[in-house]
Amino acid sequence: MRSAPPGSAESAADLTPEVVIHTEGLTKLFAGGVRAVDGIDLEVQRGDVYGFLGANGSGKTTTVRCLLGLVLATSGRIEVLGEAMPRRGASVLPRVGALVEGPAAYGHLSGHRNLVLQDASGRRPQGQLGGGRKDRGDRATEALAQVGLGAVGSRPVRGYSLGMRQRLGLAAALMRQPELLVLDEPTNGLDPQGIREIRELLSALNRTGTTIFLSSHLLAEVEQLCTRIGLLDRGQLVLQEPLARLRAPTGRVVVVSPDAARAAALLGGCVEHRDGERLLVKGAEPAVLNARLVSNGIRVSELGPERRRLEDIVEERTRRRSGEVPR
Amino acid sequence: MIGSSDRGAEGVELVKLFSRRRTWVAILLLNLLPTTVAVLLAWTGIAPRPGSGPAFLAAVLANGSLFSIAALAIVLPLFLPIAVAVVAGESVAGEAEAGTLRYLLVRPVGRTRLLVRKFGAITTFVLVCVVSVVAVGYVVGRLLLGNAPLSTAMISLSGSALSPAQVAWRSVAAIGFITVSMLGVAAMALFLSTLTDSPQAASLGALAFLIGSSLLLTVDAARPLQPYLPTRYWLSFIDLYRDPILWSNLERGLALQGVYVVVLLAAAWANFATRDITS
Numbered sequence: 001m002r003s004a005p006p007g008s009a010e011s012a013a014d015l016t017p018e019v020v021i022h023t024e025g026l027t028k029l030f031a032g033g034v035r036a037v038d039g040i041d042l043e044v045q046r047g048d049v050y051g052f053l054g055a056n057g058s059g060k061t062t063t064v065r066c067l068l069g070l071v072l073a074t075s076g077r078i079e080v081l082g083e084a085m086p087r088r089g090a091s092v093l094p095r096v097g098a099l100v101e102g103p104a105a106y107g108h109l110s111g112h113r114n115l116v117l118q119d120a121s122g123r124r125p126q127g128q129l130g131g132g133r134k135d136r137g138d139r140a141t142e143a144l145a146q147v148g149l150g151a152v153g154s155r156p157v158r159g160y161s162l163g164m165r166q167r168l169g170l171a172a173a174l175m176r177q178p179e180l181l182v183l184d185e186p187t188n189g190l191d192p193q194g195i196r197e198i199r200e201l202l203s204a205l206n207r208t209g210t211t212i213f214l215s216s217h218l219l220a221e222v223e224q225l226c227t228r229i230g231l232l233d234r235g236q237l238v239l240q241e242p243l244a245r246l247r248a249p250t251g252r253v254v255v256v257s258p259d260a261a262r263a264a265a266l267l268g269g270c271v272e273h274r275d276g277e278r279l280l281v282k283g284a285e286p287a288v289l290n291a292r293l294v295s296n297g298i299r300v301s302e303l304g305p306e307r308r309r310l311e312d313i314v315e316e317r318t319r320r321r322s323g324e325v326p327r
Numbered sequence: 328m329i330g331s332s333d334r335g336a337e338g339v340e341l342v343k344l345f346s347r348r349r350t351w352v353a354i355l356l357l358n359l360l361p362t363t364v365a366v367l368l369a370w371t372g373i374a375p376r377p378g379s380g381p382a383f384l385a386a387v388l389a390n391g392s393l394f395s396i397a398a399l400a401i402v403l404p405l406f407l408p409i410a411v412a413v414v415a416g417e418s419v420a421g422e423a424e425a426g427t428l429r430y431l432l433v434r435p436v437g438r439t440r441l442l443v444r445k446f447g448a449i450t451t452f453v454l455v456c457v458v459s460v461v462a463v464g465y466v467v468g469r470l471l472l473g474n475a476p477l478s479t480a481m482i483s484l485s486g487s488a489l490s491p492a493q494v495a496w497r498s499v500a501a502i503g504f505i506t507v508s509m510l511g512v513a514a515m516a517l518f519l520s521t522l523t524d525s526p527q528a529a530s531l532g533a534l535a536f537l538i539g540s541s542l543l544l545t546v547d548a549a550r551p552l553q554p555y556l557p558t559r560y561w562l563s564f565i566d567l568y569r570d571p572i573l574w575s576n577l578e579r580g581l582a583l584q585g586v587y588v589v590v591l592l593a594a595a596w597a598n599f600a601t602r603d604i605t606s
Contacts, residue, residue, distance in 0.1 A: 071605065072603060093435035098430075108347060117339055120339050
């Protein structure tokens with residue numbers, strides 16, 4: 001967990017944080033009346049690592065596709081980097097790097113060639129982003145090195161493993177040094193080592209000012225990386241808050257002690273819940289509580305303020321019937 | 328409009344198309360059929376009687392250079408349109424199937440621009456196919472068949488003599504006419520390619536359109552329809568070798584292909600520009 005959002009220094013400077021992604025009542029009805037996304041109001045600020053959570057089929061990918069102009073919303077407004085999407089896609093999208101529902105590349109071409117071709121297929125970004133034809137090859141080499149594919153960039157993608165393809169997809173998203181990264185399940189298919197590398201890479205990019213919109217169903221990944229959480233349940237945004245606030249101490253203290261019975265007797269009514277050696281104590285200050293227990297000869301193996309796990313929060317907010325894929 | 332900052336981007340589709348081995352295999356196979364015919368002719372020395380068989384095949388034993396035109400007539404009814412339908416059907420649906428379509432569109436490449444580029448690449452492919460058939464036909468004809476001196480006049484379909492220079496420019500015109508003749512099929516396959524995420528379905532759909540058209544041309548009851556069928560004027564390219572050139576069917580052929588291309592590309596655009604990309 002992070003103590004302060006990495007963008008806080010920047011946003012403190014101009015006080016009003018710049019909104020990078022903003023939607024109002026975003027709704028998408030697919031043919032047959034399936035309401036994939038149902039009136040969601042997203043707000044992602046510059047410098048955020050925004051964790052977009054939701055079960056399979058909750059509408060994450062459709063939302064991402066709407067943001068990028070691939071799927072046209074039925075109703076609602078979308079603004080990305082301050083401009084309306086999909087109308088202003090030509091000026092917005094060159095500043096966005098995206099990984100949508102898995103990577104894709106031309107199998108018969110090398111990783112490097114794929115990056116160069118993808119870059120060449122679009123308009124050259126304006127202004128300082130630069131990146132014209134001349135240094136295209138260098139930028140591709142650099143992006144490959146960034147994601148750890150430097151050694152295999154010249155091999156045909158056909159022979160890449162799933163993890164390598166995922167890295168190549170990331171390299172393509174990074175190649176034009178975008179202000180905003182929209183990543184849909186970026187660590188899919190990666191081994192634990194790869195997941196850590198990608199996490200470190202994303203943290204480093206975020207520290208240098210890149211806003212990251214990360215859609216995922218892996219709570220652990222989101223918990224370690226994100227500063228804000230949006231939770232989607234059956235097409236509706238049921239939660240959107242800074243992770244630090246969600247995980248703020250609840251005011252209760254967790255005590256684990258081999259002498260739990262004695263501790264419970266000593267603390268009396270303050271014990272809210274007892275589960276074997278684990279006690280949940282309300283209305284106590286941890287340091288004071290610890291001193292009191294120890295001075296009474298009660299051994300304490302663990303003591304600390306209770307923090308809610310993301311998993312509990314998600315479970316509480318989603319009304320999902322277990323074992324059923326919603327719609 | 329294509330801005331100056333976009334230079335180079337237009338060639339990406341060509342690079343993608345011609346970096347595929349399957350594109351070159353298609354061109355190779357396309358040339359295999361006329362080459363086989365030339366080998367058989369050289370071996371047996373039996374040419375079709377004048378007026379029967381593919382155009383010009385009767386004359387090639389005497390003048391091998393004419394085999395370049397005969398080769399065109401051999402591949403035109405079936406092989407060439409199949410190659411075009413396969414390549415054009417693959418164009419958008421193939422990207423969708425591979426998942427690269429979404430990355431192209433968020434790069435971003437405008438949807439209209441993508442269609443235009445795809446159609447441009449297909450047109451180039453058709454031109455490369457036709458030119459390769461003419462070139463290979465010429466070389467094969469000179470090597471295997473009648474080795475008449477290059478200065479020999481060709482006897483036109485009307486019976487008069489055409490000088491080598493006249494034959495040369497008429498052949499260039501034939502290449503152009505046949506290329507344009509393929510664009511109707513290409514536009515059909517491109518349109519279907521925007522409807523489905525399966526390249527095979529798009530190609531087969533375009534072939535069905537083609538076979539249907541060829542079939543209706545043989546049915547007397549379909550006579551009122553025949554002037555509007557896409558394959559109706561394909562073989563009219565031989566009118567370029569009459570003296571004087573018989574323009575009427577050539578003009579109709581070009582106009583008809585133009586209408587098909589405009590209507591089908593408009594349909595492709597109308598569908599693709601507002602379509603949800605869920606591939």
